[in-house]
């Protein structure tokens with residue numbers, strides 16, 4: 233008879249979500265088996281957040297060298313070695329990798345199996361030559377790049393996020409298909425590193441962001457020299473002996489772009505196929521994209537099996553996978569009822585200027601105006617630190633409900649990804665706009681913008697007749 237491993241939890245996928253569950257479960261003394269078929273750390277560490285932000289940082293340095301003029305520093309064209317940029321990216325990954333490594337997790341007391349996991353029945357997973365019958369399973373298998381059906385695309389080599397960070401050559405003209413966060417972040421980085429870049433977006437770039445914030449950021453990306461083609465379709469890819477032809481169509485107009493390389497960035501599909509979910513009696517939607525049916529507690533239709541992170545088919549962010557990991561731990565180990573609170577989840581796009589948002593957006597708030605929602609705005613041009621840094625290209629908005637509670641924020645500008653954390657904190661703790669008046673921000677910092685949003689919210693109150701009367705009465709006090 234086969235030997236089974238029988239841990240409390242078996243986690244399939246050692247990316248952001250899976251490893252967060254594993255570390256927390258071990259901290260509470262649960263027995264854990266981790267099954268990982270590829271690199272420990274998953275997409276975020278190896279093919280996603282970390283390499284993309286390292287590449288963006290390289291691009292920022294190149295850009296700074298060219299753009300010193302307003303500071304009195306003569307700009308110069310940087311010498312860029314793509315091999316060394318690639319070494320920088322790999323060095324950053326290597327620095328973080330020990331935190332996600334097999335040895336760290338074995339040190340925490342987990343068993344790590346390096347193999348592909350597949351269900352063989354509703355209670356059993358096979359991985360390599362091992363069978364695992366866990367009390368609970370967690371599917372944390374992430375996502376894979378979607379590849380559009382474009383005639384000729386399969387005839388040429390093209391990059392996805394899984395290959396582009398290993399590139400060691402200058403890309404003369406990079407065509408990026410898809411103007412989502414991946415497309416726009418990498419477009420600006422490659423442009424700043426000296427490539428010509430064209431983004432071909434079927435509808436609207438950065439369409440999940442507040443359009444006003446997206447427009448400010450995209451204008452700047454275009455000023456850097458990225459050619460962004462919105463509402464444009466790729467009709468055909470034409471292989472050539474030198475380079476690649478990309479036939480595009482916008483309305484009636486057709487044009488062939490001559491490019492050297494292509495990056496496909498049209499979204500990501502949950503990575504579920506290799507798991508043999510039918511054998512586990514895990515139900516999926518009949519209609520494409522055949523999402524898993526998931527309960528509030530992140531359980532699939534098989535009550536022993538949870539799913540989280542990109543594999544669950546919701547928001548695709550590392551911090552969201554980590555947040556869901558906390559919910560799974562509470563439910564699986566402690567039996568506590570849980571449900572997701574999407575309003576607590578910020579998201580940021582790390583182009584320059586960054587866009588960061590959380591909760592209710594301005595367009596939604598305008599629709600709810602009659603319910604007492606208010607939008608307060610403050611420009612980076614009115615912040616002294618932004619002026620000293622010449623980073624006045626920015627705007628912050630705060631959305632407040634009729635009780636004065638902060639329910640949303642949207643920022644485009646330098647450091648937006650850092651600034652949004654203050655609003656995440658406020659929303660998670662149900663704080664009001666008045667709380668922004670109670671804290672003192674050091675001068676001069678961008679965080680003063682948050683304080684200014686607070687004072688801006690109350691500026692209208694200065695016309696409140698009751699306040700005026702109190703002030704008038706106080707005039708007679710000795």
Ligand SMILES: Cc1cc2nc3c(=O)[nH]c(=O)nc-3n(C[C@H](O)[C@H](O)[C@H](O)COP(=O)(O)OP(=O)(O)OC[C@H]3O[C@@H](n4cnc5c(N)ncnc54)[C@H](O)[C@@H]3O)c2cc1C
Pocket residue numbers: 244245246247248249250267268269270271272273274275276277279280281282284347348349350372373374375393414503506507540541542543547548549550551552553582
């Ligand atoms: C270019 C890019 C930039 C990004 N930037 C950001 C960012 O700045 N901020 C942010 O929050 N998010 C960002 N993301 C998204 C983020 O990377 C993902 O949301 C996050 O990695 C999801 O974590 P996960 O645990 O669900 O999956 P992953 O981290 O992808 O981990 C899944 C793991 O499961 C393994 N696996 C799959 N199938 C099996 C199987 N059958 N058996 C065993 N193992 C299996 C895989 O090998 C992988 O290691 C970015 C993504 C990309 C592509």
Ligand SMILES: NC(=O)c1ccc[n+]([C@@H]2O[C@H](COP(=O)([O-])OP(=O)(O)OC[C@H]3O[C@@H](n4cnc5c(N)ncnc54)[C@H](O)[C@@H]3O)[C@@H](O)[C@H]2O)c1
Pocket residue numbers: 380409410411412413414415417432433434435436437438439464465466497498499500547548549579580581582
């Ligand atoms: N900063 C971040 O947090 C960050 C950065 C990168 C990626 N991510 C995550 O990774 C996921 C994937 O990112 P993404 O940018 O690939 O996906 P996305 O779904 O966000 O954007 C894809 C874009 O491609 C366009 N598109 C689709 N098919 C097309 C076609 N045939 N031709 C031209 N355009 C087409 C879509 O209209 C869309 O604008 C996102 O969900 C995001 O959450 C996050």
